[in-house]
Amino acid sequence: MFKLADSKATRLLRFPAHSIAGLAGTSFKHEHLGAILxxxxxxxFFEVHAENYMGAGGPPHRALESVRCDHPVSLHGVCMSIGGPQRIDAAHLGRFAALVERYEPALVSEHLAWSTHQTTYFNDLLPLPYTEATLARVAEHIDEVQEAIRRPILLENPSTYVMFRDSTMKETDFIRELARRSGCGLLLDINNVFVSATNHGFSAIDYLSDFPLDRVGEIHLAGHAEQTDDQDEPLLIDSHDGPVADAVWTLFDIVLGRCGPIPTLVEWDSKIPDWSVLKAEAMAAQAILNLHAQTAAFGSTYATR
Incomplete structure (x- = not known):
């Protein structure tokens, strides 16, 4: 298990250490830079995909630096292939670690998925069989990433469209044991839960009741696309191209009622709207966060009387 060493205490920070506690945020899109500034x-706060900033400099870095001066940032990796059968790509991990060092993100996360085969990189996040062998391999990969960046990561639960006959444990049990072995935190994507539950016919409420909420350091919300499969059954796609669905907002409210306010990001990665639309989604999330923060504070005050 990775042991946290606070390297920030021994070096001068480049950016202000903005608090992210209880905040809602959005994906950072360059077309919104002027309005944000x-x-x-x-x-x-703002989340960026690490792979979009792995060049040495140029306009992407100038934009991100200007945002980072006034806001906390969440660094979200999408191509580490932590669940893959081969070793973590050392060059990619080195670039990822350099970004963590450069931008001092408040949160660092990756996916419980794989996306590579030998030298081929797929433009997708592919699912895993939940077995002991997979568990051992993914825990080893997480340890490697955490040692490289000298801090724990948050691992995101997947949205899935197929299930494996070889799986010997539930997804929630797999994730719980993975966090215990590696010391990582968790990123709970509530839209992913709703998508997978709809696609496979299980209860999203039951899944969340069994999820290790005590390890969650960030929540994701997003929109999804509605389709049907070959049997004319509902099929949801984690598309990130529209507003958060009402059912996902309801699940979000339920989760916060159980664990209190947690930094929450609204993802919107295609069909990008005007800044006012994306900001309104974040403000809706913030209103729910604030409500649960007030409820927790009132409960604490009442309990001391």
Whole structure:
């Protein structure tokens, strides 16, 4: 298991250490930069995909640096292939670690998925069989990443469209044991839960009741696309191209009622709307976070009387 060493205490930080506790945020899109920088006071946090910033410099870095001065940032990897059968790509991991060092993100995360085969990189996040062999391999990969960046990561639960006959444990049990062995935290993507539950016919509420919420350091919300499969059954796609669905907002409220406010990000990665639309989604998440923060504070005050 990775042991956390606080390297920040021994070096000078490049950016302000903005608090992310209880905040809602959004995906950072460069077309929104002007509107974001014009807002005062600064609001919320922003998530970026690490692979979009692995060049040495240029406009992407200048934009991210300007945002990072006033906001906490969540660094979200999408191509580490932590669940893959081969070793973590050392060059990719080195670039990822350099970004963590450069931008001092408040949160660092990756996916419980694989996306590579030998030298081929797939433009997708593919599912895993939940077996002891897979568990051991993924835990080893997480340890390697955490040692390289000198901090724990948050691992995101997947959205899935197939299930494996070889699986010997539930997804929630697999994730729970993975966090215990590796010391990583978890990123709970509630839209992914709803998508998978609909596609496979299980209860999203039951899944969340069994999820290790005590290890969750960030929540994701997103939109999904509705389709049907070859048997005319509902098929949801984790598309990130529209507003958060009402059912996902309901699940979000239920989760916060159980674990309290947790930094929450609204993902929107295609069919990008105007900043006002994306900000409104984040503000809706913030309103629910604030409500649960007030409820927790009232309960604590009442309990001391």
């Amino acid at each position: 014009a807002e005062r006071p600064a609001y919320g």
